[in-house]
Amino acid sequence: MTRRERAATILAPGSLRLDRRIAPIVALYLVIVSVIIGYDARLISEQRGSALVINVAGRQRGLAERYEKDVILATEGVQTDPGDDESQLQTNAEALLHGGDVIAVQGADDEVHMRAAGTAPLIVGKVTEAQRLIGKLVETGNVLTNLRPSDPAYTAALQDLRVTGGQVTSVSNDLVGELTRRAEASFRRLVYMTIALGVIGAMAAVAMGLMIRRAAARSASQFRTLVHNVSDLITVVDPNGTITYQSPSVQRLIGLRPEDLAGTNYLDLLVDEDAPHVRSLLADVTAAPETSVTAEYRMRHTDGSSRYVESIVGNLMDDASVHGLVLNTRDVTDRKILQEELAHQAFHDSLTGLSNRAVFHDRIGHALARGERTDGRLAVFLLDLDGFKTVNDSLGHDAGDQLLIAVAKRLEFQGRSSDTVARIGGDEFGILLEDDADEARARALADRALAAFAVPFDVQGREVFIRASIGIALSVPGNSETQELIRNADTAMYAAKAAGKGRYEFFRPFMHAQALERFEVQADLERALVRGEFVVHYQPIVDFETREVRGVEALVRWNHPSRGFLGPLEFIPVAEETGAVVPLGAWVLGEACRQTAAWRAHHVGARDLWVSVNLSTRQLLEGDLVTQVRDVLEASGLDPSALTLELTEGSLMQDVDETVVTLRALKALGVRLAIDDFGTGSSSLGYLQRFPIDTLKIDKSFVDGIASDDSEDPALVRAIVQMASTLSLETIAEGIEGSEQLDELRSAGCRAGQGYLFAKPLQADALEAFLDAADATGPVDARTG
Amino acid sequence: MAKRPHRRSSALLIVPVLLLLAGCTDATPNGTPVDVTLKDFSMTPGEQTVRAGDIVFHVSNQAPVTHEFVVVRTDLPADELPIGPDGLSVNEEWLSGMGEIDEVPATHTGTLALTLPPGHYVFFCNLEGHYLGGMHGVLEVTS
Numbered sequence: 001m002t003r004r005e006r007a008a009t010i011l012a013p014g015s016l017r018l019d020r021r022i023a024p025i026v027a028l029y030l031v032i033v034s035v036i037i038g039y040d041a042r043l044i045s046e047q048r049g050s051a052l053v054i055n056v057a058g059r060q061r062g063l064a065e066r067y068e069k070d071v072i073l074a075t076e077g078v079q080t081d082p083g084d085d086e087s088q089l090q091t092n093a094e095a096l097l098h099g100g101d102v103i104a105v106q107g108a109d110d111e112v113h114m115r116a117a118g119t120a121p122l123i124v125g126k127v128t129e130a131q132r133l134i135g136k137l138v139e140t141g142n143v144l145t146n147l148r149p150s151d152p153a154y155t156a157a158l159q160d161l162r163v164t165g166g167q168v169t170s171v172s173n174d175l176v177g178e179l180t181r182r183a184e185a186s187f188r189r190l191v192y193m194t195i196a197l198g199v200i201g202a203m204a205a206v207a208m209g210l211m212i213r214r215a216a217a218r219s220a221s222q223f224r225t226l227v228h229n230v231s232d233l234i235t236v237v238d239p240n241g242t243i244t245y246q247s248p249s250v251q252r253l254i255g256l257r258p259e260d261l262a263g264t265n266y267l268d269l270l271v272d273e274d275a276p277h278v279r280s281l282l283a284d285v286t287a288a289p290e291t292s293v294t295a296e297y298r299m300r301h302t303d304g305s306s307r308y309v310e311s312i313v314g315n316l317m318d319d320a321s322v323h324g325l326v327l328n329t330r331d332v333t334d335r336k337i338l339q340e341e342l343a344h345q346a347f348h349d350s351l352t353g354l355s356n357r358a359v360f361h362d363r364i365g366h367a368l369a370r371g372e373r374t375d376g377r378l379a380v381f382l383l384d385l386d387g388f389k390t391v392n393d394s395l396g397h398d399a400g401d402q403l404l405i406a407v408a409k410r411l412e413f414q415g416r417s418s419d420t421v422a423r424i425g426g427d428e429f430g431i432l433l434e435d436d437a438d439e440a441r442a443r444a445l446a447d448r449a450l451a452a453f454a455v456p457f458d459v460q461g462r463e464v465f466i467r468a469s470i471g472i473a474l475s476v477p478g479n480s481e482t483q484e485l486i487r488n489a490d491t492a493m494y495a496a497k498a499a500g501k502g503r504y505e506f507f508r509p510f511m512h513a514q515a516l517e518r519f520e521v522q523a524d525l526e527r528a529l530v531r532g533e534f535v536v537h538y539q540p541i542v543d544f545e546t547r548e549v550r551g552v553e554a555l556v557r558w559n560h561p562s563r564g565f566l567g568p569l570e571f572i573p574v575a576e577e578t579g580a581v582v583p584l585g586a587w588v589l590g591e592a593c594r595q596t597a598a599w600r601a602h603h604v605g606a607r608d609l610w611v612s613v614n615l616s617t618r619q620l621l622e623g624d625l626v627t628q629v630r631d632v633l634e635a636s637g638l639d640p641s642a643l644t645l646e647l648t649e650g651s652l653m654q655d656v657d658e659t660v661v662t663l664r665a666l667k668a669l670g671v672r673l674a675i676d677d678f679g680t681g682s683s684s685l686g687y688l689q690r691f692p693i694d695t696l697k698i699d700k701s702f703v704d705g706i707a708s709d710d711s712e713d714p715a716l717v718r719a720i721v722q723m724a725s726t727l728s729l730e731t732i733a734e735g736i737e738g739s740e741q742l743d744e745l746r747s748a749g750c751r752a753g754q755g756y757l758f759a760k761p762l763q764a765d766a767l768e769a770f771l772d773a774a775d776a777t778g779p780v781d782a783r784t785g
Numbered sequence: 786m787a788k789r790p791h792r793r794s795s796a797l798l799i800v801p802v803l804l805l806l807a808g809c810t811d812a813t814p815n816g817t818p819v820d821v822t823l824k825d826f827s828m829t830p831g832e833q834t835v836r837a838g839d840i841v842f843h844v845s846n847q848a849p850v851t852h853e854f855v856v857v858r859t860d861l862p863a864d865e866l867p868i869g870p871d872g873l874s875v876n877e878e879w880l881s882g883m884g885e886i887d888e889v890p891a892t893h894t895g896t897l898a899l900t901l902p903p904g905h906y907v908f909f910c911n912l913e914g915h916y917l918g919g920m921h922g923v924l925e926v927t928s
Contacts, residue, residue, distance in 0.1 A: 122892065125850075129848070129849045162872060163873065163917040163918055165914070166913030166917070167826065167918055169914070170850070170912040170913045171850045175850075
């Protein structure tokens with residue numbers, strides 16, 4: 001059964017079921033009536049025949065008497081014809097017995113067909129007896145005709161004739177009497193049957209009427225029960241929408257009682273915007289009775305909410321019992337809400353509620369198409385949080401999620417309503433600037449976005465500082481594609497990261513090459529450690545006074561199979577980003593300790609040599625640095641005091657509390673700690689006091705500045721060294737290239753340093769040779785190496 | 786629900802049963818039976834004898850036509866009863882009628898109860914030509 005047929009059955013249950021129930025009633029009535037009419041008709045036709053039979057039977061008596069008289073007159077010589085009477089008597093007798101043609105009226109010539117007097121044994125007996133007597137009468141008559149009154153036999157024959165004639169008369173009378181009685185009985189039956197027919201007919205008619213009414217009522221009550229109990233709404237309206245019937249479930253749906261609705265307009269129950277649609281629908285269905293349509297629209301609930309409903313509208317204007325348009329309506333609100341939720345989920349990021357990647361791409365596509373028509377440009381921003389993984393790993397994923405939500409809110413706040421802010425995935429966000437974007441507007445938005453990160457985020461009660469790198473790609477009207485724009489923004493974003501993070505970069509074509517390189521590095525890095533492509537170089541750190549090599553700084557180099565030796569700047573940022581820096585750093589630490597322990601054991605001049613190893617932020621913040629260092633020291637047998645771990649200001653400031661704990665644990669192992677590149681970051685004196693630091697390494701940029709006259713750097717270096725001295729910290733200068741720098745550093749109070757002036761970073765065997773040479777020639781000459 | 790119609794139809798059945806019972810109560814009178822058989826045109830046996838008293842005639846009409854049964858007390862022989870002016874039936878006015886059955890329809894048996902003193906009785910059918918055709922008989926009632 002189709003939806004429409006089902007609807008039709010529900011809507012018009014009366015017609016079909018009523019017919020099925022009434023059919024036997026009507027059939028029974030017709031049987032009764034036709035039996036009565038048939039019987040009646042037979043009785044009437046019997047009546048008609050019996051009149052003729054009675055007439056003929058009665059006529060026999062007169063004929064017999066006339067025959068008798070004619071025979072007697074004939075014997076007396078009078079001219080008569082008893083033969084005519086005789087033949088009539090015998091014809092009639094035969095006809096009464098078996099049926100046949102008789103003269104219609106005595107004396108006339110017309111003949112009519114007469115049926116037999118009857119088939120009942122009694123009638124047949126009487127008619128047969130009458131026939132026998134008539135035969136006897138004729139026989140007697142014939143005997144007498146041949147006699148004359150004078151004949152001696154005459155009297156006896158005459159007596160016979162008279163007696164037989166009397167018998168014919170009496171038998172005929174008896175027959176007529178019996179026939180008459182039967183005719184009367186039959187007539188009475190006819191009357192009774194006719195009355196009965198009328199009565200039965202009337203009763204059957206009344207019964208049929210009652211049964212039809214009951215069947216209809218039952219059917220109607222079934223319909224009502226059905227309609228009352230279903231949760232679906234059944235509404236009958238006229239073509240204008242005026243309600244003529246409303247099922248009770250309306251109260252559940254929209255809070256109004258059905259009795260309040262009769263006569264009101266259905267369209268008034270709808271949400272205003274949806275009413276015209278339904279109005280035109282009713283007009284359509286009214287115009288095309290054979291169709292049924294389905295519509296989805298909203299109805300207003302008395303509580304102020306609106307409900308989504310679906311109606312099947314059918315035209316039953318021609319159905320006498322309905323005479324209207326029928327709406328079979330169902331509440332689909334739950335389904336609708338689910339649909340909307342699913343749609344929202346499909347288009348939105350479930351964590352932040354921002355548009356998702358698909359929507360972002362879609363919007364860009366549309367904006368590009370629009371831009372093509374209007375010659376407008378658009379700007380695509382890709383924003384990646386710097387160090388998000390660190391937050392996630394150190395504070396947990398819940399904290400990471402909270403941070404993402406907070407970032408999303410701030411970003412949304414920066415854009416205009418026409419701009420699309422989306423979460424592309426992970427800690428990456430996208431912003432689409434539409435409507436005549438140019439570099440100035442994009443710059444303004446990027447500044448606002450970066451400024452939004454200046455204020456720390458509150459995550460689980462902690463203040464979390466995080467920055468973002470933004471890549472921006474501007475479209476070229478008529479010559480940009482979505483994927484290309486996103487790729488460009490992505491490239492620019494990596495350029496921003498490479499350029500120091502916490503900044504934005506516009507995409508420039510040359511960035512592609514950089515990005516490619518970076519991509520290669522990333523791919524190769526993963527294999528390089530396994531293949532043993534890394535080597536550690538060591539740069540001597542020399543005591544300014546004694547010119548002796550006091551220690552070495554371990555510096556990793558990548559012996560790239562196709563590109564040769566690569567410096568840390570070419571792969572460490574990428575390794576930091578991907579996390580490859582952790583195993584790499586561990587390897588460097590182990591290698592440096594092993595090598596240093598070996599030197600200390602085997603070289604006389606290196607007995608007190610110490611090694612300084614750089615730690616990345618990730619190494620500091622992730623997991624088991626302390627355990628790792630202890631294991632390495634044990635494995636290598638290196639005296640802990642011969643190991644200095646160098647940390648940048650930036651990595652110390654990531655999570656100060658946590659870092660202090662870690663540093664103290666490291667100190668407890670006996671290793672020394674140094675702040676690398678001191679002066680470039682934003683560490684304050686307060687923090688310096690909190691960290692258990694032994695050494696400050698003065699950044700090369702300050703040392704470089706010492707040579708130039710107009711620089712304030714000499715004063716700065718002096719201040720740093722003084723401050724370090726105040727805090728009982730040793731200072732080591734980096735990047736010393738000239739003797740003036742050495743002189744200045746010495747006069748500032750700095751005791752040791754490293755740089756090309758003494759030696760560049762050397763491979764292990766080269767350093768060995770360097771040490772051996774030093775042993776042989778004495779303290780390092782400034783120009784050696 | 787399904788049993789109610791039965792009660793109604795049983796009530797309808799009672800009527801013919803009562804009618805049948807009424808027919809049975811038509812009690813046969815007591816007396817000496819005299820059986821007479823009627824035919825076209827005879828009555829048998831033609832002569833019989835009974836003792837005086839209550840007599841019940843059982844008149845069985847085996848003829849196809851209706852007959853009557855008249856009993857008269859007379860000294861005349863059965864075939865010499867006086868004939869009426871029509872020449873076809875007995876003149877009953879001249880006889881002392883004891884009783885009669887007007888009609889004994891074909892195949893029916895009529896009864897006639899009479900208290901008869903000793904004497905000579907003649908019974909006959911007095912329809913036209915029937916007596917003369919031979920429908921008569923004698924009943925001798927002795928003391």
